[in-house]
Amino acid sequence: MTISLDLVDYHIHTARCGHARGEMAAYVERAIRAGLPEMGFSDHIFLYWLPSDQRDPELAMSEEQFDGYVEEVLRLRREHPEITIRLAVEADFIVDQEQTLKAILDRYPWDYVLGSVHFIGDWGMDDGRYVSRYDEWDIDALYEHYFDLVLRAAESGHFDTMAHLDLVKKFGHRSRKDLVDLYARVAKRLAAAGVAIEVNTAGLYKPVGELYPHLDLLTACRKAGVPATLGSDAHAPEEVGRDFPLAIEHLRAAGYERIVAYEGRRQSWKSI
Numbered sequence: 295m296t297i298s299l300d301l302v303d304y305h306i307h308t309a310r311c312g313h314a315r316g317e318m319a320a321y322v323e324r325a326i327r328a329g330l331p332e333m334g335f336s337d338h339i340f341l342y343w344l345p346s347d348q349r350d351p352e353l354a355m356s357e358e359q360f361d362g363y364v365e366e367v368l369r370l371r372r373e374h375p376e377i378t379i380r381l382a383v384e385a386d387f388i389v390d391q392e393q394t395l396k397a398i399l400d401r402y403p404w405d406y407v408l409g410s411v412h413f414i415g416d417w418g419m420d421d422g423r424y425v426s427r428y429d430e431w432d433i434d435a436l437y438e439h440y441f442d443l444v445l446r447a448a449e450s451g452h453f454d455t456m457a458h459l460d461l462v463k464k465f466g467h468r469s470r471k472d473l474v475d476l477y478a479r480v481a482k483r484l485a486a487a488g489v490a491i492e493v494n495t496a497g498l499y500k501p502v503g504e505l506y507p508h509l510d511l512l513t514a515c516r517k518a519g520v521p522a523t524l525g526s527d528a529h530a531p532e533e534v535g536r537d538f539p540l541a542i543e544h545l546r547a548a549g550y551e552r553i554v555a556y557e558g559r560r561q562s563w564k565s566i
């Protein structure tokens with residue numbers, strides 16, 4: 295696949311997180327070969343809210359790896375002037391842990407920070423090992439609760455882009471209610487918070503088999519004026535830029551004509 299548009303892949307992991315594979319240089323080479331002018335590494339931050347002996351090494355990098363991660367991104371940037379490489383991180387939003395997160399994020403020169411809700415309390419809700427815990431919930435109530443956390447994250451000011459906005463659908467659990475009102479409320483508050491969202495192609499390979507976010511939610515975001523960007527959520531080099539033609543169709547179907555890019559946490563625009 296060669297991508298001829300001026301696109302970005304802003305959601306890329308590395309082996310440091312414990313559940314991705316390949317050398318970071320291989321991700322860069324893949325992006326160059328795919329014709330991407332810009333990419334961003336956004337690996338999982340360490341599980342900063344847990345004591346270090348309770349951090350699952352298969353979910354995120356360790357605290358000790360964090361400096362090395364940043365250094366390697368900056369080194370790859372110097373070694374590969376043929377592609378723009380952004381320094382980013384995918385950080386979890388955890389209620390009552392904001393000062394800890396802020397202190398960590400303030401240490402490095404991020405181009406952007408992806409904000410994610412992967413945890414509801416102590417439940418890793420996107421982790422296949424704990425999928426049975428969906429049964430403990432009324433799914434309509436779970437959707438409300440999940441998006442409430444996403445909005446608190448968006449309004450926290452720590453994040454530039456909210457990752458996989460409707461991750462709650464990952465395993466195919468569907469709200470029985472019409473989500474039009476919920477989506478409109480979410481979009482309005484995201485716009486007011488000044489955050490962007492991403493079209494994330496990894497959902498196509500999850501049980502739900504859909505892009506994140508759903509076209510109705512993406513359309514609500516576009517109408518509310520929420521900027522959008524683009525990510526594969528690659529956990530292997532060959533996944534960089536995966537299904538971007540579908541992502542572009544999705545963005546255009548929602549009415550987007552441009553995507554947002556970041557440098558030093560400042561936005562600029564690229565036409566699609």
Ligand code: ZN
Nearest residue numbers: 307311313338
């Ligand atoms: Zn991951």
Ligand code: FE
Nearest residue numbers: 384410412457
């Ligand atoms: Fe994630």
Ligand code: FE
Nearest residue numbers: 305307384527
């Ligand atoms: Fe990710």
Ligand code: ZN
Nearest residue numbers: 384457458527
């Ligand atoms: Zn992700």
